[in-house]
Amino acid sequence: MIEIQDIHKSFGDKKVLTGIDAIFEPGKVSLIIGGSGSGKSTLLKCIVGLHKPEQGKVFFNKQEFTTMDFEEKVPIRKEIGMLFQNSALFDSMTVEQNIIFTLDMFSDMSKSEKRDRANFCLERVNLLNTNKLFPSELSGGMKKRVGIARAIAMSPKYLFCDEPNSGLDPATSILIDELVQELTQEYQCTTVVVTHDMNSVMGIGEYIMFLYKGQKFWEGSNQDMLHSDVQELNDFVFASPLMKAARDVIK
Numbered sequence: 001m002i003e004i005q006d007i008h009k010s011f012g013d014k015k016v017l018t019g020i021d022a023i024f025e026p027g028k029v030s031l032i033i034g035g036s037g038s039g040k041s042t043l044l045k046c047i048v049g050l051h052k053p054e055q056g057k058v059f060f061n062k063q064e065f066t067t068m069d070f071e072e073k074v075p076i077r078k079e080i081g082m083l084f085q086n087s088a089l090f091d092s093m094t095v096e097q098n099i100i101f102t103l104d105m106f107s108d109m110s111k112s113e114k115r116d117r118a119n120f121c122l123e124r125v126n127l128l129n130t131n132k133l134f135p136s137e138l139s140g141g142m143k144k145r146v147g148i149a150r151a152i153a154m155s156p157k158y159l160f161c162d163e164p165n166s167g168l169d170p171a172t173s174i175l176i177d178e179l180v181q182e183l184t185q186e187y188q189c190t191t192v193v194v195t196h197d198m199n200s201v202m203g204i205g206e207y208i209m210f211l212y213k214g215q216k217f218w219e220g221s222n223q224d225m226l227h228s229d230v231q232e233l234n235d236f237v238f239a240s241p242l243m244k245a246a247r248d249v250i251k
Helices: 040-048 069-078 095-106 111-124 142-149 170-187 198-204 231-236 241-250
Strands: 002-011 014-024 029-033 055-060 080-083 158-162 190-194 207-212 215-220
Touching: 002 040, 002 080, 014 040, 014 190, 014 207, 014 215, 029 040, 029 111, 029 170, 029 198, 040 055, 040 158, 040 190, 080 142, 095 142, 111 142, 158 170, 170 190, 170 198, 207 231, 215 231
Parallel strands: 029 190, 029 207, 080 158, 158 190
Antiparallel strands: 002 014, 002 055, 207 215
């Protein structure tokens, strides 16, 4: 479980997050949604320690992460898997080397054990026999799946995904969503996904937090969302004709 309490973050004079509270439960896919500039990615980076909030606390299984020093954070960081928006693969490394990079940092496995683990993770994301390919030889969807394989290399307790469907076609986006959901259930990890993809919201949104101008305006399930009377949320959710049609069917 991850709990965040009263998170505030500014960059210079610009307030990006104001008083954010939430609980993300294990075995569930939790989504952070909101418009551009609402603070979604900044909040994710505050949770994983890439940004330090000016105020507030982050707890991983009741351990306060925000006040730990670098060495104290290492055991928790070993339990975190992260999929970045652009996959963040190393162009000069093969697919296998990209996955083993994480194992080199955080494990004491032998070379053969690391290779076996990389093969297992690639099989799990349906990318067997791509070990020697370079990122430039992969499609966008394949890069995302390699990013996921790297994220699960350490069998994470916590999985974070920043816009995992960005730049992907609808069919590939659905495959990525299904993979994230399957891995969340398989590892019983606490999964937090930043997205603006309403297909993801309706497909895998067990818990949703809506940010508006750096504040938490609403939280609930995807089904609760369809019946919300929060105007700012409705303006965001029902901006597309598809979502308007879904609301009309329910009514």
